[in-house]
Amino acid sequence: MTGDLAAGVDPERLWERHQHLARHGATEGGGVNRQALSAAEVGAWREVIGWAKDSGLAPFTDPAGNLFLRLGGVDDEGAPVLTGSHLDSQPSGGRFDGVFGVLAGLEAAHAIRSAGLELARPLEIVAWMNEEGSRFVPGMMGSAAFTGAAPLESFLQVSDADGVTVRDGLAALHAAFSELPLRPLGRPVAAYIEAHIEQGPILEREGCTIGVVTGIQGKRTFRVTVRGEEAHAGTSNPSERKDALLTAARMIGALDAGIQAGDDSIKFTVGRLDITPNAPSVVAGTAVFSIDLRHVDSDVLAALGDRIPAICAAHSGRCSVDVVELTNSRSLAFPETMTRLVRGYAGALGIPAMDILSSAGHDARFLHAVCPTGMIFIPCKDGISHNPRESVKKEDLAAGARVLVEVLAALATR
C-alpha cells in the first residue's frame, strides 16, 4: 500500500550523501565548484557509482557523458522509467542543485529493492552532462544529445576558458571510466520524472513541502558584442572615444530599464561581462555581455526578447553592436497524467503540496519532447541557489524522495 515504499527512504543517509558529495569541488565558503567534465565531477561520479553498486544498480554511460544507474525489470528490454538530474554545478554553486535529483533517485531505487518490489520495466537513475552551462555554453548538453534536441557533434568543438573542448572533456571522462558499458543515445524512455530544489521562494513562503511542477518557464538568451576602439586613458578626448565598456554599461542600464522595467514577472539578467583589454589606463576596445531573459508567458517572452536588438542599437553611441540569440525556448506544460501522479502521492502520504511553475530551466525540458515528463520540487531556504549559501532541510529532502519513490513505482509497475 502507499507509504510502504516511502517508509524505506532513510533521511539520515540521504542527508549525509549530500554532505559527502559536496567534498568533490568544495570551495572555501562551504559551496561547490564542480563544473561539467571536471576532475571534481569525475570524483562525484565514483562516489555515486559506489553507492549505486551497493544498492544493486548497474552503472553505464553513453557518448554524451551521461551517467546511468540501472535497476532491471521483468521486461528488461522494455523502455526504462528514467529519473535523475545532474552532478555539475555553477562556479560558485551549492550542495543540492542537481545533486538532490540524482541522490533521491538512488534512495528511491534502494527503497524499491529493499521492499522486494518487482518492476515491470527497468528503472534508471541518470546524471545528465553539463546541465549548468557555465564551463561549456550552452547548458543541458547531455539531455539535448540524448533526446536528439541537438546532435552531440554540435557540442564537441565548444571550449572552456582554457581552450579545453567538450570533445577533450568527454575523452577524459570515458578514459577515467573505461570499465563502464557505453550505450547509444536516443534509447526510448517510458517516462521521466526529475526531483529538484525549487530555486525560488514560493514553496517556503506558502509552507508547502512538495511542488507539483506544471511546466517550465520560457527562456531566451543572447550574446551582445560592443566594439569600440582602444585608446590612452590620459590623452584621448572623451568626446572622440569609442569606449566599449562605458557603452556597454549604458546599454545594460537601458536594457534593464526598457525590458525588466520593475516587473518581477520579467526575469532579465546580465550575468557575464568580458572586457578587452581590461586594463585600468586603456579605454576598452571590446565588451561582450550575456542576456538571460525569462517569462512564464511565451508571447510576452517573444515580444520582450524581440525588443533587445533595437535597444542595444539605440544605445551604441560611437561603438558598433552585434546581438546574437543563443537559445529561444517557449514555456511548456507537463502532461496532466504526470502532475496527477505527483499530486496524488503527495496527498496520499499527507505531505503538503501545491502546483508550481518552474522558473529555472531543467533537463526535463528536453525529455518532455520524447516521453511523459514531470518534476517534483522541494523548498530551499530564501529561494537561494547557484550560491554557496544554498540550503535545504533534511526532512524536505526525505519528503521529496518519498513522493518520488511512489511515483516511480507506479510508473514502472504499470
Add this chain to the structure above:
Amino acid sequence: MTGDLAAGVDPERLWERHQHLARHGATEGGGVNRQALSAAEVGAWREVIGWAKDSGLAPFTDPAGNLFLRLGGVDDEGAPVLTGSHLDSQPSGGRFDGVFGVLAGLEAAHAIRSAGLELARPLEIVAWMNEEGSRFVPGMMGSAAFTGAAPLESFLQVSDADGVTVRDGLAALHAAFSELPLRPLGRPVAAYIEAHIEQGPILEREGCTIGVVTGIQGKRTFRVTVRGEEAHAGTSNPSERKDALLTAARMIGALDAGIQAGDDSIKFTVGRLDITPNAPSVVAGTAVFSIDLRHVDSDVLAALGDRIPAICAAHSGRCSVDVVELTNSRSLAFPETMTRLVRGYAGALGIPAMDILSSAGHDARFLHAVCPTGMIFIPCKDGISHNPRESVKKEDLAAGARVLVEVLAALATR
C-alpha cells in the same frame, strides 16, 4: 657646432630597430604584448644590450630590474646624465610607446661616440621596469624604486593574474642576465631627459614635429568594489536582487555623467571591470572596476576625485560599495632650464616645435623629484597609442633623436 651630432642620427637604423624590437611579444594585429618582466621583455633586453655593446656602451642593471647602458665620461665617478623610457607595453600595445625613448637614447649615444665627443660626465640610457602597470599594478615601479618615491619592498608582493609576483619576475630577470653588474638604487643623477611619442593628437594637428614638454598632467586612480549577492537568473525576483553587475553598470554611467560631464579637459576612464562569478545564468555577486581620472589643473583634479565616493554611494542601490584610492599625483611643471634646452636645440636644428603638457604619466614624474628633468615629444598618427595601430613617421623618430642628442651633449659636457 649645433647639428654635427644630429647629423650622426641614422633614420633608417632607428626605424629598423623599432620594427625589429616589435618581434618580441608580437601580436596578430601587428601590435605588441610585452608586459613587464615577461619572456618577451627579456628578449627585447637581449636585443637592446647587443646594439648597445656594438656602440661601445656598458650594460648593467639594479635590484628593481631597470636596465642601464653606459657611456663613460671624463669624470667617470660623477653623476650621470640619464635618458630613456621603457620596453614594456600594454597587453595590446604598439611599437613606439616607451621603445622610442630607449632607442633614441641609443642612437644619440652612438652619434656622440661616432663624433668622438668627450663627455664631462657619464651618459646612461635607461629602460625602466614596469612603466605600464598592466601586468603588475601600479605602473612606473622601476623609476619609483630608483628615485625612492616608493621602496622596492612595497612592490615585491604584487602579483599578476596568474599569481606570479614582482619578486618572482625580478628573480627570473636577474637569473636571465646574471652576467650584468648590479648597481644600487638611488644613485645621484645630474639630469634626466625622456623622449616619447605624444600619445595625443595635438602635435599632428598643429603640424609640429617636436613637443617641448612643460609638465605632466595630474592623475588619481581608484578601485571600486561593488558587493551584491549571487542568485538564480531564472527564479530570483529582480526587485529583491543585489545585482553587482547591474549596479556597477549604473554606477559607471552615473560617474561618467557626473565627473566627465562632456568636458574633454577631464579624462575619466573605467578601463577594467571584473565580475564574479561571471556566469550567464547567475546574478553577479561582485563587480570590481578601476577609475583613472586626469586633469591639467591639480585643484580641479582634487575636487573631481573627491566627488567619486559620494557618487558611488548614491548609486549603490541594494549593494554595498567600497572605494579605495590607489594613486594621487598632482600636475607638475618641468624646470625652465630643461624646457629652454629642448626648445633651443629644436630651433637651432630648424625643426618646428611647440610647448605641450603631457596628458599621459611617465617615469619622468619620479625623476623630476630628484634631478632637473625634461621630455621631448614627437607626433603619433591620430593620437592613438596603447593600440596595435600606434603609428609614427620615420622622419619624426629621427627628428626627436636629433634634438635629444644635442640636449644630451649639452647636459653632459657642462
